Amino acid sequence: MAMITLLDGGMGQELLARTGDEPTPLWATQVMLDHPNVVRQIHADYFAAGATIATTNTYAIHHDRLQGFGKDHLFETLHRRALSQAIEARSAHGSGRIAGSMGPLVASYRDDVSLPVAEAAPKFAEIARILGPEVDLILIETQATLTQCEGALEGAQAAGKPVWLSITVDDHDGRKLRSGDAISDLKPLIYKYKPQAILANCSVPEAMDSALDELKSLGLPFGAYANGFTHISGNFLKDAPTVRELTHRHDLTPEKYADFAMAWVDQGATIVGGCCEVGPAHIRQLADRLVAAGHRII
Numbered sequence: 001m002a003m004i005t006l007l008d009g010g011m012g013q014e015l016l017a018r019t020g021d022e023p024t025p026l027w028a029t030q031v032m033l034d035h036p037n038v039v040r041q042i043h044a045d046y047f048a049a050g051a052t053i054a055t056t057n058t059y060a061i062h063h064d065r066l067q068g069f070g071k072d073h074l075f076e077t078l079h080r081r082a083l084s085q086a087i088e089a090r091s092a093h094g095s096g097r098i099a100g101s102m103g104p105l106v107a108s109y110r111d112d113v114s115l116p117v118a119e120a121a122p123k124f125a126e127i128a129r130i131l132g133p134e135v136d137l138i139l140i141e142t143q144a145t146l147t148q149c150e151g152a153l154e155g156a157q158a159a160g161k162p163v164w165l166s167i168t169v170d171d172h173d174g175r176k177l178r179s180g181d182a183i184s185d186l187k188p189l190i191y192k193y194k195p196q197a198i199l200a201n202c203s204v205p206e207a208m209d210s211a212l213d214e215l216k217s218l219g220l221p222f223g224a225y226a227n228g229f230t231h232i233s234g235n236f237l238k239d240a241p242t243v244r245e246l247t248h249r250h251d252l253t254p255e256k257y258a259d260f261a262m263a264w265v266d267q268g269a270t271i272v273g274g275c276c277e278v279g280p281a282h283i284r285q286l287a288d289r290l291v292a293a294g295h296r297i298i
Helices: 012-019 028-034 036-049 063-069 072-093 117-134 146-159 183-193 205-216 254-266 280-292
Strands: 003-006 053-055 097-102 137-143 163-167 197-201 222-226 271-274
Touching (some): 003 280, 028 036, 036 280, 053 072, 097 117, 097 146, 117 146, 137 146, 146 163, 163 183, 205 222
Parallel strands (some): 053 097, 137 163
């Protein structure tokens, strides 16, 4: 029996699916402006499914995303609105932790837009100071390069809360970040910034076993939460894309996703959940499988 932290699943794609809104480059941020209460309901549904952590809908709330749409004045308001939705859902559920999400600056999955650490760290620190007082931990998500990891890790210290680092790995070789950097090269950053857990996220589930073999060697609690995309298309790697450029895979049923995640637990992962296109039904199936296998969800 193992003690397993069960993360929630994806937020942005779930928001679009529930509202029927057309995707925009602002993605989940735009939906939160238009339908804030749907965010709270999704958090509630993940808690009801068995998740013990709610990840705030703050992944893409960055000045560089908002400025191009004349919404930068809403930067702090959006963070606080997202926090309130998660806090209200947890209060209604009666238990659980809140992870303050910080996604990559500029764009996801790209190694050609990484900002220097000295420029990125203050941007992350600004977010960390907003999230810190209200969350149980900071979850740095979908970092695609070593430089991105360091900028986020340095900035996250401003929260004064435990920090978990999650990287996105090559869909064909999970031993590497999407930049081609080796996961093993994270060791100096782990030593310097001392995150409390190391994860891989938003890559195909088939890549996670190799990633976990590498993460395990870093000496921290580790885990994974994969996406349900077929791949990351070239069109999505252009400036200001929408999720219309990403293709949902139809074979990733809750049962199949749970098969992947249970294999990660067999590898020693103690933190599992889902990312884009992985919804409450997947998390419920995974929770049921974990309990049936004798694990304790914490």
